[in-house]
Amino acid sequence: MLNQDAQLDRMFHALADANRRSMIDRLSRGEHSVTELAEPLGISLPATLQHLALLETSGLVRTRKSGRIRTCTLDTSALSRAEEWINQRRAFWNSRLDALGEFLAASNSEDSKKDPSA
Amino acid sequence: MLNQDAQLDRMFHALADANRRSMIDRLSRGEHSVTELAEPLGISLPATLQHLALLETSGLVRTRKSGRIRTCTLDTSALSRAEEWINQRRAFWNSRLDALGEFLAASNSEDSKKDPSA
DNA sequence: TGAATAGTTAGGCAAATGCTTAACCAAGAC
């Protein structure tokens, strides 16, 4: 449970930075080297590597090195986990809202004159 | 465009903290006052208010005050936006993977003996 | 071999985060 929590922490934290989202965006269109990822961001290579390390420990990106080039790949299963967490909360709340709506519709005629600002 | 970016920054940043996710989790099950949100977290009321301010500016939570009680509500449309961002990247990458799969299947017989570790 | 390229590590620094306590205001209960 705590592990799950830490995993989500890392994942959402990784997504909470515009540069890192740019990297993910780029990687969603295909694999790239570290230098290629750094270029459009206008930051140094070390800075890019730090972002990359975060993306890797969060599970969002995987990398492999062949020769002197490190190639970065998106791992969508981690993305799915983040998506799922959000979706569950949203769905839960919406179903609650639906239930409330039905309740209000049922008891509508009696309360409508009591609070006209609604 | 930059606005969109800043909005996503705030949203994912809001989601990147276990305490704030707990608050959202709680709110997905129903509305709550500030004190009610603070209790299970084991942090002070001011700390809770700071989290709440973040959740509000990120659009994830809305609050209203009646009397001396502030009631907090989940706003799922913001959640949907975060979900959508993730989904787009995931879908894009997966479709790319599918296309690659087809390509590999087509040229499979020729390359299979070249790299047995695959 | 030597030069260029791709990446990596170390150290440092300004800003942002997440918390705290102390003091304060406002609404309801007595």
Added chain:
DNA sequence: GTCTTGGTTAAGCATTTGCCTAACTATTCA
């Protein structure tokens, strides 16, 4: 009125972030 409850503001502090430059290693090219 005054006590209690719920919330709010201000100030301060340790830690974490996100970046940088400088120095280094490893691979490829000539």
